[in-house]
């Protein structure tokens with residue numbers, strides 16, 4: 001990286017917060033993307049990492065990069081699964097790790113948080129004040145800025161939906177360096193600012209750098225439980241999900257997992273999977289404000305499951321048991337990673353999940369492979385794993401990946417429900433969006449990149 005650019009960055013943030021020695025930069029060149037879809041060729045190494053502490057510093061960095069025509073990569077927790085924060089060309093990595101402000105606003109049931117606060121840090125700070133934050137993508141090292149940029153979802157989204165539903169205000173720095181403050185500690189905002197704010201949620205940082213957010217919190221639930229429901233029949237297991245929702249009970253989460261993967265994961269973690277029966281499981285997470293409601297819901301769900309052929313449901317009531325089940329669920333991905341080429345994030349209308357399973361089973365037979373499967377059953381969002389198969393070429397993996405994507409689209413779905421597009425999956429965007437839609441996004445990006453408003 002040019003010495004004058006490194007010096008200019010030091011002038012903005014201070015000498016201690018600019019890193020360009022190759023060893024120290026290494027950990028900023030990767031994220032958690034599956035091996036088979038990582039940025040190719042390898043990430044750029046001619047990279048300087050800069051660590052601003054506020055929006056003003058981000059603004060100065062972006063103005064500099066714009067002036068010098070240097071690419072910028074925004075890095076949150078680096079837990080992304082689409083190489084979104086990985087530098088594909090020599091440039092500047094803006095790491096948000098120093099933006100750690102957390103204010104829990106008890107009266108308003110909100111939190112004001114810096115973009116670099118991790119999910120784990122927010123959960124802890126909220127719990128200390130008697131609050132809860134439902135969204136839970138598996139890795140608590142993800143940062144608030146990254147969660148908003150990716151509109152992350154996770155295992156507890158059935159009742160309340162993705163990150164977007166929790167964002168009430170945003171501070172964003174545009175590529176031209178202007179700082180926007182949109183929304184705020186407001187439950188309602190119909191001024192237009194609130195709507196503009198949503199442009200920056202889920203667009204993976206391509207339209208601006210998120211530096212601060214106002215988030216909605218939930219009061220801590222007084223009664224929680226996780227029910228593990230075993231089935232021997234896969235379709236019966238998944239077909240039970242719409243029936244639970246139609247009953248009027250909306251759990252925090254309904255996850256789908258399988259025996260092979262949960263047992264492998266539990267073993268790796270030194271934990272025990274609670275159920276000895278069945279091959280396929282629903283994990284149903286419930287949270288209510290009193291025990292009577294909770295138990296009534298548990299009974300009703302258990303009876304729907306039994307009617308659909310489940311084996312005896314198991315109940316995890318203590319916080320430790322519930323945490324261990326969520327931990328096993330969250331750690332399936334890292335456990336399988338050494339054996340996987342890819343793990344597509346396909347999503348179909350929830351009612352089509354049975355058809356999706358049938359198509360995936362056809363692929364297993366066609367390619368003579370076992371496809372580990374897990375995911376967010378009530379959201380129609382599954383992660384079928386493409387396993388490493390000895391002797392297979394890149395082309396063979398690509399053929400299978402494309403077939404999975406085409407199946408999802410044919411069933412009315414998309415290639416990604418959560419993990420996003422990033423650098424790794426840009427080439428599949430056309431399967432989901434028309435040329436006109438992609439061009440519209442490009443035009444919006446161009447306007448924000450090139451037109452300072454004063």
Ligand SMILES: Cc1cc2nc3c(=O)[nH]c(=O)nc-3n(C[C@H](O)[C@H](O)[C@H](O)COP(=O)(O)OP(=O)(O)OC[C@H]3O[C@@H](n4cnc5c(N)ncnc54)[C@H](O)[C@@H]3O)c2cc1C
Nearest residue numbers: 076077078079080084137138143145146153154205210418
């Ligand atoms: C084990 C595991 C399980 C996961 N489970 C889920 C899941 O269930 N649901 C789910 O949705 N995701 C899941 N993920 C993916 C990942 O955690 C989310 O995509 C998360 O939102 C990424 O946040 P991050 O801070 O790590 O972002 P990064 O990986 O650092 O970056 C991701 C993207 O966001 C951009 N970005 C980061 N910070 C900012 C900012 N401040 N302003 C603007 N743009 C920014 C980056 O440029 C990049 O494009 C999982 C990941 C792992 C490793």
